[in-house]
Amino acid sequence: MQIFIYDTEKEIGQAAGKIFVDHVKANPNAAMGFATGMTPVPTYDYMAGEYEKGNVSFAGMKTFNLDEYCDLPREHKNSFYTFMMDNLFSRIDVKPENINFLDGNAPDQSAESERYAQAIIDAGGIDVQFLGIGRNGHIAFNEPAGGFTGEAFKVKLTDSTIEANSIYFDDIAMPRYAMTMGIGSIMRAKKIVFVATGASKAEAVKAMVQGEVTPECPASILQTHDDVTVFLDRAASQGLGVRN
Numbered sequence: 001m002q003i004f005i006y007d008t009e010k011e012i013g014q015a016a017g018k019i020f021v022d023h024v025k026a027n028p029n030a031a032m033g034f035a036t037g038m039t040p041v042p043t044y045d046y047m048a049g050e051y052e053k054g055n056v057s058f059a060g061m062k063t064f065n066l067d068e069y070c071d072l073p074r075e076h077k078n079s080f081y082t083f084m085m086d087n088l089f090s091r092i093d094v095k096p097e098n099i100n101f102l103d104g105n106a107p108d109q110s111a112e113s114e115r116y117a118q119a120i121i122d123a124g125g126i127d128v129q130f131l132g133i134g135r136n137g138h139i140a141f142n143e144p145a146g147g148f149t150g151e152a153f154k155v156k157l158t159d160s161t162i163e164a165n166s167i168y169f170d171d172i173a174m175p176r177y178a179m180t181m182g183i184g185s186i187m188r189a190k191k192i193v194f195v196a197t198g199a200s201k202a203e204a205v206k207a208m209v210q211g212e213v214t215p216e217c218p219a220s221i222l223q224t225h226d227d228v229t230v231f232l233d234r235a236a237s238q239g240l241g242v243r244n
């Protein structure tokens with residue numbers, strides 16, 4: 001793991017976003033893995049800004065998002081699909097047919113999991129995967145559990161995740177289930193760009209970087225991936241014992 005600590009979220013967004021932009025410039029048909037939530041917003045702003053300046057085209061890029069809520073229409077304002085459209089996809093020239101999501105409303109979840117795994121294989125595997133982290137150490141929606149997961153599956157969200165994300169739901173109750181990529185699928189990404197900001201992530205970051213590799217902190221598995229670049233702000237890095 002290579003760890004970089006920055007002062008501002010904007011600087012992190014530039015550094016993380018540059019990895020995606022440079023990769024797409026060199027490999028226009030690359031497959032990118034994206035996350036939702038507050039953390040990736042500055043990264044997506046940087047990517048959209050580079051497109052607006054004419055510095056990169058995303059017309060050949062394929063995208064795979066990590067997760068999507070169950071029991072929520074795809075077009076609902078709180079779906080991860082809508083989040084990605086608003087924060088990145090509508091701002092760049094990615095082709096709609098190259099955008100891939102798990103279907104949180106698929107009637108047969110194991111068929112949906114197989115479909116997604118096959119789509120990733122057909123795209124040549126994920127080249128660069130963005131990851132954030134939950135306060136409980138989750139990556140995607142792989143919550144602390146008794147074992148590491150494999151392919152995509154339907155997950156019951158924990159109280160910690162529901163508490164963190166229900167602030168975004170003002171008209172309906174936050175869904176209790178989601179479809180998420182599993183740890184096995186995430187670990188097959190060739191490169192991982194990990195970002196955490198804010199003091200609320202410090203404990204999870206410490207467990208991820210310095211703790212035992214355990215499914216009790218799903219992010220700790222990243223210690224065993226050979227290409228992980230970690231971007232932190234000072235608050236998120238405060239448990240690591242490095243001088244700030």
Ligand code: F6R
Nearest residue numbers: 035036037038039132133134140
């Ligand atoms: C969302 C996802 C989650 C988030 C995590 C942090 O697609 O994969 O693991 O990255 O819950 O969310 P924020 O960035 O809102 O703190």
